[in-house]
Amino acid sequence: EADIYQTPRYLVIGTGKKITLECSQTMGHDKMYWYQQDPGMELHLIHYSYGVNSTEKGDLSSESTVSRIRTEHFPLTLESARPSHTSQYLCASSRAGGGGETQYFGPGTRLLVL
Amino acid sequence: GQQLNQSPQSMFIQEGEDVSMNCTSSSIFNTWLWYKQDPGEGPVLLIALYKAGELTSNGRLTAQFGITRKDSFLNISASIPSDVGIYFCAGQLLNAGNMLTFGGGTRLMVKP
Numbered sequence: 001e002a003d004i005y006q007t008p009r010y011l012v013i014g015t016g017k018k019i020t021l022e023c024s025q026t027m028g029h030d031k032m033y034w035y036q037q038d039p040g041m042e043l044h045l046i047h048y049s050y051g052v053n054s055t056e057k058g059d060l061s062s063e064s065t066v067s068r069i070r071t072e073h074f075p076l077t078l079e080s081a082r083p084s085h086t087s088q089y090l091c092a093s094s095r096a097g098g099g100g101e102t103q104y105f106g107p108g109t110r111l112l113v114l
Numbered sequence: 115g116q117q118l119n120q121s122p123q124s125m126f127i128q129e130g131e132d133v134s135m136n137c138t139s140s141s142i143f144n145t146w147l148w149y150k151q152d153p154g155e156g157p158v159l160l161i162a163l164y165k166a167g168e169l170t171s172n173g174r175l176t177a178q179f180g181i182t183r184k185d186s187f188l189n190i191s192a193s194i195p196s197d198v199g200i201y202f203c204a205g206q207l208l209n210a211g212n213m214l215t216f217g218g219g220t221r222l223m224v225k226p
Contacts, residue, residue, distance in 0.1 A: 006156075040200060043157075058213075075206045090156050101206060102147065103214055105156035 003027050006048065006091050006106035013081055014114050021076045021109045023091030024037040032074040036060060043090065049074055081113045120217030127193055128225050135188040135220040137203035145206035146179050146186040147214070149201045159204055161188070191213055193224050 004025040006062065013019055030051045035043040035058075045058030049068040063085070064078050074093075078085055091106040120137045123142045127133060137146070145164055151155035161172050161181035163186060170177055186205070188196055203217040 003115065039153075040219065040221065042202070042218045046211070088154075090154075100158065101145065102162050103204075104159060105149075108154070108156045110154060 004091060004093055004104055004106040006089075008109060008110050009039070009047060009107060010110050010112075012112045012114065013026075016080050019065075019078050021089055021091075021111070022043055023074045023106055025074075025077070025091075025106075026072060027093060027104070028097065029072065029095050029104075030071065030082050030095035031094045031101070032068065033094070034058070034066060034074070034076050034097040035090040035092065036062065037088045037090055037108075041086070047076065048088075075096055081111075083113045086113050117215075118203060118205055118217040120220055123218065124209045124221040124222060124223070126223045126225065129193060129195060129223075130226045131193055133190040133193055133197070133222060134187060135201060135203075135222075136185060137205070137217045138185040139205060139215075140184065141205075143205035143215075144183070144208045146177070147204040148177050148186070148188045149204065150200075151202060151219075152199045160201075164181050180216060192221075193222075195224050195226050198222060198224050 005020045032049045034047040037043045044060035046062040047053050047066040088108050088110050090108045092103045094101045094103040118137050148160045151157040162175040166183045168179040168195050174191045200219045200221050202219045204214040
């Protein structure tokens with residue numbers, strides 16, 4: 001059972017607003033990730049972190065930013081939301097084991113920007 | 115970037131039937147993961163495979179890591195209505211910094 005949490009689960013917000021999507025995990029994982037996913041489509045990595053004070057951009061370009069001040073916390077921020085940011089945002093964390101890394105996902109935040 | 119070809123894209127089957135889906139790539143992977151995602155939820159890990167040729171079961175689910183390390187399949191036996199969802203494969207390339215490459219998903223629909 002994965003202990004990774006995301007809030008809010010759903011967010012409807014107007015254009016131009018600043019938003020922060022929260023992600024926390026209680027598994028002590030060093031590595032954390034943010035994915036963007038349109039409904040029924042594949043996942044695209046937008047940010048990742050190898051540990052505290054480490055943040056990197058993923059394969060898909062995103063106007064969002066992330067921070068990693070604490071191991072368990074990996075928030076994602078959009079300074080000025082736009083309708084094109086409407087999507088589902090999934091947070092994940094990973095541990096090593098059995099010869100490979102296994103990523104566990106949170107429940108996601110569905111964002112709608114009007 | 116690297117691509118994983120997942121097929122079929124969708125399946126509509128009768129309850130009780132067996133299901134098979136697979137992922138293939140031109141690249142070699144050192145880990146294969148299979149996830150199930152329900153609408154509006156995050157993907158849930160079903161099976162993780164770490165060795166070429168490995169065959170692993172989880173209840174009615176069975177997955178195998180291909181010998182060539184370029185493919186993997188997932189079988190579901192005796193499907194039930196709650197198997198409905200989107201199944202994603204994900205592969206991890208050697209020395210890719212733990213990054214996962216995802217397949218496009220297989221949407222499974224089960225008719226009671």
